[in-house]
Amino acid sequence: xxxxxxxxxxxxxxxxxxxxxxxxxxxxxxxxxxxxxxxxxxxxxxxxxxxxxxxxxxxxxxxxxxxxxxxxxxxxxxxxxxxxxxxxxxxxxxxxxxxxxxxxxxxxxxxxxxxxxxxxxxxxxxxxxxxxxxxxxxxxxxxxxxxxxxxxxxxxxxxxxxxxxxxxxxxxxxxxxxxxxxxxxxxxxxxxxxxxxxxxxxxxxxxxxxxxxxxxxxxxxxxxxxxxxxxxxxxxxxxxxxxxxxxxxxxxxxxxxxxxxxxxxxxxxxxxxxxxxxxxxxxxxxxxxxxxxxxxxxxxxxxxxxxxxxxxxxxxxxxxxxxxxxxxxxxxxxxxxxxxxxxxxxxxxxxxxxxxxxxxxxxxxxxxxxxxxxxxxxxxxxxxxxxxxxxxxxxxxxxxxxxxxxxxxxxxxxxxxxxxxxxxxxxxxxxxxxxxxxxxxxxxx
Amino acid sequence: xxxxxxxxxxxxxxxxxxxxxxxxxxxxxxxxxxxxxxxxxxxxxxxxxxxxxxxxxxxxxxxxxxxxxxxxxxxxxxxxxxxxxxxxxxxxxxxxxxxxxxxxxxxxxxxxxxxxxxxxxxxxxxxxxxxxxxxxxxxxxxxxxxxxxxxxxxxxxxxxxxxxxxxxxxxxxxxxxxxxxxxxxxxxxxxxxxxxxxxxxxxxxxxxxxxxxxxxxxxxxxxxxxxxxxxxxxxxxxxxxxxxxxxxxxxxxxxxxxxxxxxxxxxxxxxxxxxxxxxxxxxxxxxx
Numbered sequence: 001x002x003x004x005x006x007x008x009x010x011x012x013x014x015x016x017x018x019x020x021x022x023x024x025x026x027x028x029x030x031x032x033x034x035x036x037x038x039x040x041x042x043x044x045x046x047x048x049x050x051x052x053x054x055x056x057x058x059x060x061x062x063x064x065x066x067x068x069x070x071x072x073x074x075x076x077x078x079x080x081x082x083x084x085x086x087x088x089x090x091x092x093x094x095x096x097x098x099x100x101x102x103x104x105x106x107x108x109x110x111x112x113x114x115x116x117x118x119x120x121x122x123x124x125x126x127x128x129x130x131x132x133x134x135x136x137x138x139x140x141x142x143x144x145x146x147x148x149x150x151x152x153x154x155x156x157x158x159x160x161x162x163x164x165x166x167x168x169x170x171x172x173x174x175x176x177x178x179x180x181x182x183x184x185x186x187x188x189x190x191x192x193x194x195x196x197x198x199x200x201x202x203x204x205x206x207x208x209x210x211x212x213x214x215x216x217x218x219x220x221x222x223x224x225x226x227x228x229x230x231x232x233x234x235x236x237x238x239x240x241x242x243x244x245x246x247x248x249x250x251x252x253x254x255x256x257x258x259x260x261x262x263x264x265x266x267x268x269x270x271x272x273x274x275x276x277x278x279x280x281x282x283x284x285x286x287x288x289x290x291x292x293x294x295x296x297x298x299x300x301x302x303x304x305x306x307x308x309x310x311x312x313x314x315x316x317x318x319x320x321x322x323x324x325x326x327x328x329x330x331x332x333x334x335x336x337x338x339x340x341x342x343x344x345x346x347x348x349x350x351x352x353x354x355x356x357x358x359x360x361x362x363x364x365x366x367x368x369x370x371x372x373x374x375x376x377x378x379x380x381x382x383x384x385x386x387x388x389x390x391x392x393x394x395x396x397x398x399x400x401x402x403x404x405x406x407x408x409x410x411x412x413x414x415x416x417x418x419x420x421x422x423x424x425x426x427x428x429x430x431x432x433x434x435x436x437x438x439x440x441x442x443x444x445x
Numbered sequence: 446x447x448x449x450x451x452x453x454x455x456x457x458x459x460x461x462x463x464x465x466x467x468x469x470x471x472x473x474x475x476x477x478x479x480x481x482x483x484x485x486x487x488x489x490x491x492x493x494x495x496x497x498x499x500x501x502x503x504x505x506x507x508x509x510x511x512x513x514x515x516x517x518x519x520x521x522x523x524x525x526x527x528x529x530x531x532x533x534x535x536x537x538x539x540x541x542x543x544x545x546x547x548x549x550x551x552x553x554x555x556x557x558x559x560x561x562x563x564x565x566x567x568x569x570x571x572x573x574x575x576x577x578x579x580x581x582x583x584x585x586x587x588x589x590x591x592x593x594x595x596x597x598x599x600x601x602x603x604x605x606x607x608x609x610x611x612x613x614x615x616x617x618x619x620x621x622x623x624x625x626x627x628x629x630x631x632x633x634x635x636x637x638x639x640x641x642x643x644x645x646x647x648x649x650x651x652x653x654x655x656x657x658x659x660x661x662x663x664x665x666x667x668x669x670x671x672x673x674x675x676x677x678x679x680x681x682x683x684x685x686x687x688x689x690x691x692x693x694x695x696x697x698x699x700x701x702x703x704x705x706x707x708x709x710x711x712x713x714x715x716x717x718x719x720x721x722x723x724x725x726x727x728x729x730x731x732x733x
Contacts, residue, residue, distance in 0.1 A: 086700045089486040089487070089491075089703055090486070092486075092491070093486045093490060093491025094491075111487040114487070115487060115488070115489070115490045115491070116490060117490070209681070209683070210681065210682070210683040210684065210685070211681065211701075259575070260574035260575055260580075260590050260592050260595075261573060261574040261575060261592050261594070261595055262595070263592070263594070263595035263596075263683065263684045264569075264594055264595060264680070264683075278575075405487050405488070406487075408487075408701055408702060408703065409701065409702040409704075412697060412701045412702065416509075416682075416683070416685055416686055417685075419683045419684045419685045420597075420684065420685030420686070422684065423595070423596060423597050423684045423685065424597065424685070438508075442503075442507075
């Protein structure tokens with residue numbers, strides 16, 4: 001009898017322990033009701049999921065100032081960008097309140113809005129009790145525009161960047177070249193330097209790794225040759241002469257004058273090769289300028305010229321320079337007080353004064369505030385390319401990569417097809433037609 | 446008294462049984478349920494929408510999915526054959542008395558202890574066309590650089606080489622243990638009959654250790670089919686989809702396209718096929 005009792009007791013303990021282990025640990029930060037008059041959100045705690053980036057590191061260092069001012073405690077969780085979209089979507093789709101606010105690029109915003117995952121900020125912006133830090137007019141217009149869907153604001157632009165052409169002034173002088181303004185000139189410059197150095201210096205280096213990397217740089221050639229992603233019916237439109245011509249030029253450049261191993265070049269590999277002097281030109285994000293001019297990182301400090309991305313034809317729909325913006329978005333399922341506290345943090349974090357300060361805390365040239373860009377701190381730190389970066393932003397194309405709900409799938413499929421084009425350049429038209437048909441019949445049904 | 450003991454024993458086993466059911470059977474049944482649904486984290490707020498067998502139909506009409514099956518099979522056959530061949534070759538070579546045999550054995554199995562992600566990263570550096578040792582040696586011999594990971598024809602071979610480097614020691618370990626346990630009588634008899642060293646290996650030793658080789662091949666087959674880490678860090682399935690195995694494609698569909706229902710279907714088909722093939726092989730092994 002004793003044995004039986006003991007066994008039942010033990011079984012009960014083990015099973016209840018297991019079941020308890022399976023239980024939910026509950027939601028996000030505490031929402032205290034005990035705020036005082038000048039600090040109505042005193043005691044509120046918010047959880048923010050950030051991507052690994054200089055801005056996130058700066059926020060981590062500066063969050064104490066915000067807490068001191070508002071009484072809101074901010075818990076920042078910083079994870080690599082590659083892991084962030086999955087984590088966010090799994091959390092959002094479970095209606096989890098683990099995160100009050102998340103950071104991500106604007107590519108995902110349409111999907112978040114379509115699924116009611118993120119909160120509209122319009123009411124908070126209009127609320128005088130909350131909007132002391134929010135200044136819409138101070139954001140770079142293009143950045144702010146990418147935080148809107150159907151005229152409503154859903155995010156705070158944390159940082160952004162465009163693309164521009166970076167070229168080695170010393171090599172261009174040596175070979176008597178000028179910064180290219182057309183795609184033909186770009187190819188000619190790449191050829192001259194590649195042949196002049198017997199291939200020791202690549203004429204140009206571009207990201208060739210399949211997925212978003214190749215799509216990001218290839219876009220310059222798609223738009224630069226007069227192509228676009230979607231037709232007037234919203235269908236993928238890469239089975240065009242312009243797209244084929246642009247892709248041929250892209251493949252020709254890399255295959256003939258590119259560095260070895262470019263098919264596996266992501267942002268990092270491409271940046272490092274250029275910084276180490278292995279290539280005469282590259283087209284990439286404006287943030288790379290900061291790395292090129294950093295003596296701790298680069299062998300080519302002061303030798304780099306910056307220019308707009310060349311184009312073969314004038315494309316009325318959009319130019320060949322990318323525009324990418326990363327923002328903060330508020331989780332739609334959290335309680336109102338949490339949303340308000342998150343709004344306060346988002347607006348404080350993207351406020352001009354905070355962004356100016358951030359540049360002194362971390363190497364961060366992608367600030368989204370106009371005042372911060374015009375500040376002495378920015379001009380002093382990023383003088384070598386700051387003005388070119390601002391010019392690139394002015395002409396950057398917000399339609400450069402797909403931003404619809406299906407964007408991730410389209411980018412992956414197009415990226416895989418482009419990777420194939422690079423190594424099987426004989427049938428570029430066929431490969432583009434295949435991916436075009438696949439996306440239109442299986443993704444954009 | 447006997448019944449009492451039995452019920453006590455059952456009660457003690459019960460928690461383990463419940464745990465096993467919860468972590469193995471329930472997720473498996475849940476996975477089957479997911480395959481019957483359209484679950485897209487960017488559609489309908491990630492809600493389940495009943496789809497019946499649609500995901501299975503999609504799989505058989507999806508050229509990229511079918512390509513991933515072909516890549517998985519190519520990788521499996523290539524890795525398995527090479528590992529088995531070198532496993533047998535090296536272990537029969539080492540199957541003799543010599544100085545430092547213990548040290549040699551210990552050194553041979555070192556790659557096995559390396560995490561696949563780390564070995565993938567190291568080999569990625571080795572294959573680097575600028576600074577990699579593989580490309581450097583190739584250039585010394587053929588006077589031009591080699592970009593193994595950048596070509597559709599050689600990228601899969603590069604992955605097979607890495608797998609071979611890491612897992613041939615496993616074959617060696619098992620085969621050597623089996624050779625050590627062989628009766629000397631048969632070998633001695635063959636020697637008396639005038640058999641050459643090669644004949645002793647191919648006609649006497651290998652037939653006698655066949656069940657071990659078979660079992661080692663089966664274990665390696667399961668691992669080779671499951672490969673993900675090395676591909677993820679070395680090629681991400683590229684160039685194009687030249688190294689995209691079923692596992693890799695399933696990951697892409699799940700975590701890039703967010704189509705959880707379809708990704709689960711790919712994994713489910715993969716699991717079923719692997720289970721059937723391996724159970725058949727095991728039956729054959731048992732009959733040996």
